[in-house]
Amino acid sequence: MDQAVRLPSAQGIFIDNQWRPSASGASLPMIAPAEGVAFAAIAAGNDHDIDTAVTAARRAFDGGAWSRLTATERGRLLSKLARLIEDHADELTLLEARDTGKPMSQARADAIAVARYFEYYGGAADKLHGDTIPFIEGHFVTTLWEPKGVTAHIIPWNYPGQIFGRSVAAALAVGNACVIKPAEEACLVPLRLGELSAEAGFPDGAINIVPGLGETAGAALARHRDVDFISFTGSREVGTLIQSAAARNHIGCTLELGGKSPQVVFADANMDAALASVVAAIVQNAGQTCSAGARVLIERKIWDRFVADLALRFGKVVAGTPEMDLQLGPVISAGQKQRIETMLHAAEGAGCLRVARGHIADGVPKGGFFVPPALYAQVDPASALAQEEVFGPILTAIPFEDEAEAIRLANATDYGLVAGVWSGDGNRALRVSRKIRAGQVFINSYGAGGGIELPFGGMKKSGHGREKGFAALYDMAVMKTMVFKHG
């Protein structure tokens, strides 16, 4: 990458609007996935840093300048930050592309989405209101939505900016004070967003960011006794640890733990639209998207033709560096590439048939973590490739005979995050969609451009709680009931 990337002014811990070195002085290298080499270092926070950050957030929440703002004033600050993010979209695009390896246009879409989260929740901040409730004679009852307090945000590496936006903007809109632990693999955009929030004028302690390892900084944040709520997006294994830590402190959490999302294609669907969407939904971000369309269920009548067309399209997909700006970039790390290759090796050993494979562009750096996208058929619906999240650009195709089997297969994993249903028959599309257990179901589309306004979250083992849309505000707030006896 020739173009210089502006790194956050100090690779430290961001607390009370100031950078400070980590308590231990330790740092972590940041590896550019497209090159496989370190290009920066970040501070490695530990339990002392987490404690300092939580204490700052508590001060901000309990009587600090942040706690004295009205909902409208909070909303204005969020909106101001949205504009600043837009003004810095070029810089944030470069940073995200280098940090995650994603193509420039996807990194740009992410930067714009972060701005949009702050814009959306800026507008929503003063629109969260309670009810009045009929009660016994002589009483007046009303409910208020209040902030939970200090909220912890543990963020993954696949969309560092976007997930910061969706989780933190909603929490701030309600009036919580936030401590954020971004992922060790990619955290530069969250750190830069911290700086921009200070520029926007957020009071000290409203936004505190402690980078570092999951098992040290992340675990310390999850178990901290002065945290009131945890918002977590990541793996199921770590989700279990987070929920256990929350249980020990008797607090709640939102868990978004990924999926194995199906796209169900009926014979009467618009084939071109379905084909394009099915490819895009697994190739985007190299398949490292919680809501990736990882399974395609195809009506038997069109199986041969649809798989052949899909294979043609897959064969043309090319992975490259961020600057090449192709359909996908590398995966995040050497470990992730290895994990995907091991899964595919096992699947092929078990009889799964690879029917198409995309390419890696000529001239990508040798050390980059590139995985060619691939399409698999003859996949047993009970096998690992049909059940487990690969988190890579790997699509699994499975045939079905009729509506009942389509629904059964769509629901035949532990996950339930997103689904797509493709059919020219609106009644059937609605019938099937209502029977699919997923937090979001798209009809004749998929993903729909990020959907900041659309409540998002899991059913089954994809997690619980809702982010995005107005619904997220309720998860970030707590209802207080007030009863006045006026006689």
Ligand code: ADP
């Ligand atoms: P992935 O498999 O996508 O890397 P993880 O669940 O490992 O997802 O990581 C998501 C986030 O959780 C990251 O910020 C990571 O640092 C953090 N994390 C990892 N392990 C722990 C842990 N034991 N406690 C708290 N947070 C953790």
